[in-house]
Each structure stands twice: as structure tokens, then as C-alpha cells.
Amino acid sequence: xxxxxxxxxxxxxxxxxxxxxxxxxxxxxxxxxGRLTPSFFPILVGAxxxxxxxxxxxxxxxxxxxxxxxAEPPRYTxxxxxxxxxxxxxxxxxxxxxxxxxxxxxxxxxxxSSFEKLIQKALISVAVVLAGYVMFxxxxxxxxxxxxx
Amino acid sequence: xxxxxxxFSSFSLLLDPVIxxxxxxxxxxxxxxxxxxxxxxxxxxxxLLPLTYTLNVETALMACASIYMAGMCGGSITATxxxxxxAPSSMMTALDGYPLQQQGKGALALGHAALGSMFGGALGAxxxxxxxxxxxxxxxxxxxxxxxxxxxxxxxxxVIAQRxxxxxxxxxxxxxxxxxxVGLDAMEPITRFTYGNSNLTAGIDLMPVIIGTFxxxxxxxxxxxxxxxxxxxxxxxxxxxxxxxFLPPLSDIRRIGVGCYIKxxxxxxxxxxxxxxxxxxxxxxxxxxxxxxxxEPETFGKGNPQGIAASESANNAVCGGAMVPxxxxxxxxDPITAIMLGVLVINGIQPGPQLMSDQAGLxxxxxxxxxFSAVVLIPLTLYLIGPYFIKIVSIRxxxxxxxxCLLAVVGSYVATYSTFQMFMALGMGILAFYLRRNGLPVITxxxxxxxxxxxxxxLRRSLALSNGNPMTFLTSPDSLFFVLLTMVFIYFLVIRKPxxxxxxxxxx
Numbered sequence: 001x002x003x004x005x006x007x008x009x010x011x012x013x014x015x016x017x018x019x020x021x022x023x024x025x026x027x028x029x030x031x032x033x034g035r036l037t038p039s040f041f042p043i044l045v046g047a048x049x050x051x052x053x054x055x056x057x058x059x060x061x062x063x064x065x066x067x068x069x070x071a072e073p074p075r076y077t078x079x080x081x082x083x084x085x086x087x088x089x090x091x092x093x094x095x096x097x098x099x100x101x102x103x104x105x106x107x108x109x110x111x112x113s114s115f116e117k118l119i120q121k122a123l124i125s126v127a128v129v130l131a132g133y134v135m136f137x138x139x140x141x142x143x144x145x146x147x148x149x
Numbered sequence: 150x151x152x153x154x155x156x157f158s159s160f161s162l163l164l165d166p167v168i169x170x171x172x173x174x175x176x177x178x179x180x181x182x183x184x185x186x187x188x189x190x191x192x193x194x195x196x197l198l199p200l201t202y203t204l205n206v207e208t209a210l211m212a213c214a215s216i217y218m219a220g221m222c223g224g225s226i227t228a229t230x231x232x233x234x235x236a237p238s239s240m241m242t243a244l245d246g247y248p249l250q251q252q253g254k255g256a257l258a259l260g261h262a263a264l265g266s267m268f269g270g271a272l273g274a275x276x277x278x279x280x281x282x283x284x285x286x287x288x289x290x291x292x293x294x295x296x297x298x299x300x301x302x303x304x305x306x307x308v309i310a311q312r313x314x315x316x317x318x319x320x321x322x323x324x325x326x327x328x329x330x331v332g333l334d335a336m337e338p339i340t341r342f343t344y345g346n347s348n349l350t351a352g353i354d355l356m357p358v359i360i361g362t363f364x365x366x367x368x369x370x371x372x373x374x375x376x377x378x379x380x381x382x383x384x385x386x387x388x389x390x391x392x393x394x395f396l397p398p399l400s401d402i403r404r405i406g407v408g409c410y411i412k413x414x415x416x417x418x419x420x421x422x423x424x425x426x427x428x429x430x431x432x433x434x435x436x437x438x439x440x441x442x443x444x445e446p447e448t449f450g451k452g453n454p455q456g457i458a459a460s461e462s463a464n465n466a467v468c469g470g471a472m473v474p475x476x477x478x479x480x481x482x483d484p485i486t487a488i489m490l491g492v493l494v495i496n497g498i499q500p501g502p503q504l505m506s507d508q509a510g511l512x513x514x515x516x517x518x519x520x521f522s523a524v525v526l527i528p529l530t531l532y533l534i535g536p537y538f539i540k541i542v543s544i545r546x547x548x549x550x551x552x553x554c555l556l557a558v559v560g561s562y563v564a565t566y567s568t569f570q571m572f573m574a575l576g577m578g579i580l581a582f583y584l585r586r587n588g589l590p591v592i593t594x595x596x597x598x599x600x601x602x603x604x605x606x607x608l609r610r611s612l613a614l615s616n617g618n619p620m621t622f623l624t625s626p627d628s629l630f631f632v633l634l635t636m637v638f639i640y641f642l643v644i645r646k647p648x649x650x651x652x653x654x655x656x657x
Contacts (some may be wrong), residue, residue, distance in 0.1 A: 006587050009583055009586075010577060013320065013324070017327075020342070023341075027339070027341060034617035035609075035613055035617065036609045036612055036617075038334040038337055038341060039337070039338075041326075041604075041605040041608065041609070042327070042328065042330045042341065042342070045323055045326045045327055045330065046323075046327070048319070049323035049327065051255075052316050052323060053320060056316050056317065056320060059316065075372070075373055077372040077376075078369040078370075079252075081372050081554070082369070082575070085365070085554065085578075086575065088556065088558060089455060089568050089571040090568075092562070092568060092571065094570055104558075105554075107556075108551040108554050109547045109548060109551045110547075111372070111547075112372065112549035112550050113546075121547075124548055128548070128551060128555065129555070132555050132559065133548040133611075134558060135349035136563070140200050140202075140203040140563075141203050142199075142203065142563050
């Protein structure tokens, strides 16, 4: 089997390591008149990463086939959380702390639970965001972006 | 001696209500995070890291020390009462703690765990206070080549300590080292791997790395996990704990023996000084040793308080041990000391041999807080809020993770008021999440990232000083010492493997 989740991960790391090594080599020769240049260490690290990736890919190929997956459906909540964080960061400065954080915390609470008792969850989100504001702004003196400046 | 006096005079800082509040708050937060399965004191510290910008360094370090101590003992609460170690370091405690709980002696098991934690934490802190200045003086003897060999030793040990996962750990360390090379070169005015992004010129900031690795990745792990602890929460609801049952009888303590406490604490302390070993290994080795030397080894795993005492003494003594390489060489022993190192670096303090002499005034209060947490806060917290701690498991996870995510993402904004750092934290979180999911230990990545810049600099300086002759690493006595030490560790950790015991296998 040439492709499973772990192998895919290793292929990605291998591709990044190869890209890193090529970038390192483009910095110049690793030594210059007996002295190590800025490319020496990255070349060493990139090469080591490729070797480790190779070892792990070989080990995965040689390993016994993985047991059949359980009947439990795959969970994608983590991907939705990544999406939520991404849009939260985009909105953080433009929309301001309150609106963006309120929606973000509400989305996370729903993602970690269910689409039930939404009003209760919205109220909890508001309380969390207010508590966060008090903590950051007043207790720790952090200026958070707000719509009123 | 001056340093020891300085530490003891630093106890007066605890009379300041603000500082005392932070120390107590740190301890309570650390205990709560350690007690909840899936959360760790490391996560608590990662979330609180941005706040250290606004605190003075002494207070921040004192709060960190109390979180650290709480994190080591807090895991024993759920390990004992519902057989789910709140923290990995309490895994061995569950082996004897839970059988005691089943015998109706859960409170007594918690009492033994607290006594062991108190003893181990105190001895570890005292050894740290007494020995750290000498280690710092000795570390002055380590020159450039020796420093390279020492850092290489730290990375190699942390990689080979990951039994059966050496290739994974090696790859993770390489990823950390790759991250460390981003930005301006330390010796020549050349930027590397920034691809024209000026935000990366100064390198990848420590804050998003820590927040991403420990906070965001943890939330993603929990979201992708199908583990349901509602049964554990229901079990926790049924557990009744009374304060009067906490105190272990003198006969039990005699049966355990003061020698067991001391030996386990020493094991924990010395394991703590090794990079990447951490509380889990300390408690594992101390438990093994206690069982090996016990007159009744067959009772281990069936509710022998000696097992709890050994495990908890060792994992709390690790706190003191792990700070030795962090303070004297800037090498973190585990993730928590890596974050403490971050607190120092964020505040412009460079850990190393000069730290104990030049800035002892900043370090002494932290060690005082460590000792205070062990001797005062562990028993006090158990007595005052112990009966309610078990209810922590019932906290709503959806709200908890919402709060954690908010603190993590906004926390990464605090350092530079830039959304770039927030995206970096997210990127690091995704990276750490996939590393963990594929069995790559993130601690080796973190160590590679933290030690990478110095490792490269000392390598280049050493070879520049020796005109490119690599034999300098074998001819320089300080370097040779660490090369030989590395070989000794490779022999014990890779070539010669310890035998397994059925009880310990059950623990795993």
C-alpha cells in the first residue's frame, strides 16, 4: 500500500525536507577556506531529515498491514477548529475583539458539543469574552482591538 | 552559601499579597489542569506565558514554579480516584492508588500521594538550591567546543530516550532544528529561509511555537479524539472523600520507610537533570526500584502505599532536577522548563553559567516559590480543596476548550500586537498536531528549536577556532567528557535494555 494517512504525512515532511535542503544548498558552498558558512548546518539538518524520513517510510512499508478501521465514523472536528481559528485571526483586527471572539468562542463551544441549547451557549460565550477582555485589558494591560478604537 | 541565603531571604517576597496571590493562583491552576485528563500543567503554563509580559520577572517565575510543582502532583487526584492519570507523570501512581480507592481508601491514597509529592518536591528543591551554584561554577569550565558537545549530548539523549521511536524522535528534532535556522544567521549578515517575508527576519518567535505546540495542538488532539470521559465524570460524582481520611497513619509511613522517600526523590532529581526524561521516567524508575528492593514485591499493583510514595516522590523531585540544566546551560529538561526558559528569554535574561552569579536575585525567588509550593501548598491545597478536586473532571469540556482556544490565540497576539504571530501559532499548532498524531514526540522538536541556534553557533565557532579540524571535539577535555557521556547513554538506552516486569507492563 503506497498511500495511507501516516505515509502521506511522511511524504509531506520528505517533500518539505527536500525543499529545505535545496534552499540550503542555494545559500552557497557549505565551507569556505576551511570555515563553515551559513549553509553548512542547514544542509546537515536537511540531509538528516531526509534520512530519517527514508527510514520511517521504509519501516512503514515493512510493518504489518494496519488492522481494519473501527466502525466509528472519522471525526473532522479538528479541521473545523483550524478553520474557525483561521477566520478568527482574519477578523480579529478588522471586526474587533468582541464580535470576533464572541462568534469564535460560540463556534468552538458548539463544535465541542452539539447544536442544542444555543441560547445558553451564546450567553456563556458572551461571559467568556467579557471575562477575557477584563483579564487582558485591565489585569494585564494588553490593548485589544475594538471597533471604537 | 550566599545564594542559599538569598533563596531563603526571598521567602519574604511571599509576604507581598500580590505575589502570594499569583503563586497560589498558579498552584491552583496547575493542579486543575493536571487533574483534568487530557489537559496538562504544560498547557496551563503555555496559556499563561503571554501574561508574563505584563508581570515582573520574579513574580512570573515564582508563578511558573508553583504551576510546575502543582502539575506534578495534581495528576495523582484522578489517577487515584478514577484510574485515569491526569498527567503522564502520575501513571505509576494509578497502579497502587486506584486499588486503594477500590478498597475504600481513596482519601488515604491521596494523602500518601501528597506526602510523597511534598517530600520529593522539597528534597528536589533543596538539592537544586544547594547544588545549582556549584553546577553553575563547574559549567564555567565548559568552553565553546564543550558547549557544542553538551548541546549535541542533550539532543541525542532526548532522541534515544524515546524508546522504539528513535527515528521519529530524530525526525522531530530535525524539524525543530529546521525551524531554528529560519531568519538572520548568527554569524554573518545573511537571512535564511525567510523567502522575502520580513516578519521572519528575526526568526520564528518562541511564543507562537510554545502556544501552538502545547495549547492549539492539544485542543486539536482533543477534538480529533473519540475518547469520552463522561463515564469517568460519572464515576467521579460517586467518589466521596473526607478530609479526616487524608492523613496517612504513622504505621504506614514506617512501612514505606524514610529511605524509600529519599531514594525515590534522588532518582527523580537525577532523572530530572537529563534532557527530555521528565516526570514519567522518574516515577517509572523509582517505582521499579521500590518494587525491586521491597520485602513484599507481590503487593505492588494491588494497593501498596510504597508504590504511591515512590512514584510521587520521584515525579515531584524531577522539578528541582530539571531546573539544573535549564538554569546553568539553558537546556530544558522537559516541556515545562522549556516554557520557563521562554519566560527568561522573553524578559531578556539569557540562561547559562553567568545567570546564577549575575542575576541570582531573579532566580532565587523562583526556587523559594518551588520549595514553598512543595512544603506548604501541596498539603494545604489537598486539605482545603481536596474533597472537591475530584469534581474537576465534571467541568464542561466545550466551554473549557473554548476558553483555552481564546486564551491561546489572543495570547499569541500579546507579544507583538501582530496577527502574523497568531497565524504562526496556528501553523505551529497544526504542525505539532500532525507530529503527535503520527507518533513524533514534540518535545524533541521543541528541544531542537530551542537548542538549534546555539548548537550551530558553537559548532561553527569550534571549527573556526581549530581551523576546521573536527578532532577538536575529542582533544578538548570538556568536549571529550560530553562525548564519552553521550556514549554511556547510548550504551544504556540503546544497546543494553532493562528487563520488564509484569506490573510495570500493566501500568503501560
